[in-house]
Amino acid sequence: MSIRVLINGVEKDLDVDPEMPLLWALRDVLALTGTKYGCGQALCGACTVHLDGQVVRACVTPMRRAEGRSVTTIEGLSPDGSHPLQKAWVDLGVPQCGFCQAGQIMTAAALLAKKPKPTDAEIDQSLSGNLCRCGTYTRIRAAVKKAAGQPEE
Amino acid sequence: MNRLSHPWRPPILCGWSSALVLLAALGCSKPAPEPTSRLSDVLPQAAPHELRAVEAFNIITDRADRSRALFLEASRVLLHPRCANCHPDGDSPYQGSQWAPHDPPVVRGPEDRGVVGMECTSCHQDKNLELARVPGAPGWHLAPRSMAWVGRTPRQICEQLKDPSRNGGKTLAQIVEHNAHDELVGWGWKPGWDREPAPGTQESFGAIVAAWAETGAECPSEEARP
Numbered sequence: 001m002s003i004r005v006l007i008n009g010v011e012k013d014l015d016v017d018p019e020m021p022l023l024w025a026l027r028d029v030l031a032l033t034g035t036k037y038g039c040g041q042a043l044c045g046a047c048t049v050h051l052d053g054q055v056v057r058a059c060v061t062p063m064r065r066a067e068g069r070s071v072t073t074i075e076g077l078s079p080d081g082s083h084p085l086q087k088a089w090v091d092l093g094v095p096q097c098g099f100c101q102a103g104q105i106m107t108a109a110a111l112l113a114k115k116p117k118p119t120d121a122e123i124d125q126s127l128s129g130n131l132c133r134c135g136t137y138t139r140i141r142a143a144v145k146k147a148a149g150q151p152e153e
Numbered sequence: 154m155n156r157l158s159h160p161w162r163p164p165i166l167c168g169w170s171s172a173l174v175l176l177a178a179l180g181c182s183k184p185a186p187e188p189t190s191r192l193s194d195v196l197p198q199a200a201p202h203e204l205r206a207v208e209a210f211n212i213i214t215d216r217a218d219r220s221r222a223l224f225l226e227a228s229r230v231l232l233h234p235r236c237a238n239c240h241p242d243g244d245s246p247y248q249g250s251q252w253a254p255h256d257p258p259v260v261r262g263p264e265d266r267g268v269v270g271m272e273c274t275s276c277h278q279d280k281n282l283e284l285a286r287v288p289g290a291p292g293w294h295l296a297p298r299s300m301a302w303v304g305r306t307p308r309q310i311c312e313q314l315k316d317p318s319r320n321g322g323k324t325l326a327q328i329v330e331h332n333a334h335d336e337l338v339g340w341g342w343k344p345g346w347d348r349e350p351a352p353g354t355q356e357s358f359g360a361i362v363a364a365w366a367e368t369g370a371e372c373p374s375e376e377a378r379p
Contacts, residue, residue: 041285042276043257055270060278060285107270114269126270129257 005066007032008076016063023047023058026073034074034102038131045130048103049073055110074102077109084147085109092143092152096134104130108144117148192225192379204229204353207364220368225379227361228307233351235341239295240302246295247303250349265295281345288348290340297321307379311372325366333359 002013007030016025026032026049035058038046042057049058050072051065077083085105088094095101104127111118111126118126123144132140142152192205196212199205205226213219230236238247246255262268267275277293296302299319302310313319314328323331332338333355341351342358351358365371 042287045257054272055275057276060276060282060287062278065278111270122268125260125268128259129271129275131257 003063003067006070018064020063021059022061032073032075045103046100048106055107088143088146092139094139094143096136100132204357207360216368217371220371221373223365224311225373229379230351230358235344235351237302242301242303261295265297286346291336308372308375329363329366332362
């Protein structure tokens with residue numbers, strides 16, 4: 001069965017099982033490996049992408065849900081890594097091992113799109129489903145505030 | 154002894170006892186308050202995973218008392234974790250069978266569907282995911298605060314259900330329909346991966362709620378428990 005989906009602005013017809021997780025299609029079919037496989041149970045946030053602008057965990061989102069809709073991955077957040085969050089991430093040296101960071105940035109991007117000046121509490125609530133085993137949370141929050149043009153502390 | 158509507162009542166209000174003449178006579182003659190009886194005192198026993206059939210309640214001849222008993226039976230479903238976990242007493246749902254906080258931590262947000270980045274449907278799909286063990290059903294979301302059930306008595310829930318200002322503006326007929334056929338409600342009996350379903354079936358629960366409405370939608374006493 002062919003499923004038509006817009007991936008980072010490019011229309012794709014994918015011959016995949018409708019129940020295949022979106023993450024499998026991204027990584028194994030389209031070779032978009034920026035989105036990570038973490039827990040496979042929607043518990044860690046490493047696979048976070050946008051579906052029509054809404055945050056979803058790609059590891060539990062079946063391809064049939066994405067049919068006819070727009071998917072944005074970390075590769076499509078900006079054409080050249082110039083999204084304010086990406087720049088802030090680099091400026092503050094946020095990542096340690098880096099495995100969770102694509103998911104963190106994608107959730108933060110959805111937050112800033114809806115709340116350009118989020119409070120600390122709003123940042124914490126929105127990012128509470130994105131785990132970082134290295135514990136870079138304070139730098140993540142500072143980078144989100146920097147990208148929002150707010151004082152970092 | 155066999156009263157579901159109040160721990161004790163003046164003799165003139167002993168309609169609930171009318172089906173059991175001897176017990177009624179004893180109950181009406183006692184002036185002192187007595188412990189509130191439970192459904193199992195007057196109705197056939199029901200296993201924890203079963204609901205009694207509507208016909209079983211016909212032994213209660215007083216219509217209002219039968220209505221109260223029917224609601225108590227319905228409350229076994231309403232207060233079951235499969236249902237009450239998402240009718241929380243605060244801004245976050247519970248999970249499991251022991252009122253554990255939802256993990257990862259989530260909040261209801263302005264429309265009871267989470268906040269940006271942590272919407273309910275960021276993770277929950279339109280059906281259960283057996284391998285990932287994530288529960289799902291169409292329209293997954295939290296009940297509004299006005300419909301909180303956790304920590305409430307059956308009577309308090311009954312009054313909430315009937316109050317259009319707290320039930321989403323629903324009529325009794327719409328409440329019956331919602332309970333009998335709504336897909337998200339129905340998830341309670343098809344919860345997937347190792348989760349204990351609510352008692353009975355959606356069909357039998359819908360019949361209990363319909364019978365409660367048809368008998369006057371009476372609410373049990375504050376002390377009454379199923």
